[in-house]
Amino acid sequence: TQLLEQSPQFLSIQEGENLTVYCNSSSVFSSLQWYRQEPGEGPVLLVTVVTGGEVKKLKRLTFQFGDARKDSSLHITAAQPGDTGLYLCAGLIGGYNKLIFGAGTRLAVHP
């Protein structure tokens, strides 16, 4: 059973479209991160959110942490082929010392 559920699993879109991916859990997280991973490489940290309701923007990417700190979303505006990759959310449960990862959303942006 995945502690963190990500949806959709796969997303194939055209360049210029907008998209949102979701990360949901029944657990409360003290912090939550989004990573992007390319084939054959390790995940690269995009953002960390720690406060319920927090919104962070990174160029065309907008990250939101749910008010109850159980869920998060990643919105990409005007997607580009360079955004192609596996997007992973990962949460830190208070009192624990390790990140729990979701299975990821695999995004393909076609020119």
Next chain:
Amino acid sequence: DTGVSQNPRHKITKRGQNVTFRCDPISEHNRLYWYRQTLGQGPEFLTYFQNEAQLEKSRLLSDRFSAERPKGSFSTLEIQRTEQGDSAMYLCASSLEWSGGVRTGELFFGEGSRLTVL
């Protein structure tokens, strides 16, 4: 380059052989993690060290797996008597326990060591 370094990047071995992976973390990071990732899945936690002490091991880490971090610097992950089910990407990551006064758990990953067991 001051990032996390892993080697070898790729290892192909026959079932029953032993393999060892090495990880050199970011020098000022006191925590070092090992994760395993199979196709279509997110990384799964295996174990972590704070300095030289191994503080937690996952149930995924059978007795064929052993990890060390002598002197609290680099780490090795050894798999004895490899099985085909061990085929995966083994990821090492390092972190600071506290960052800006907050325990965020942010991880900085290496490029991974891909193991194929024939």
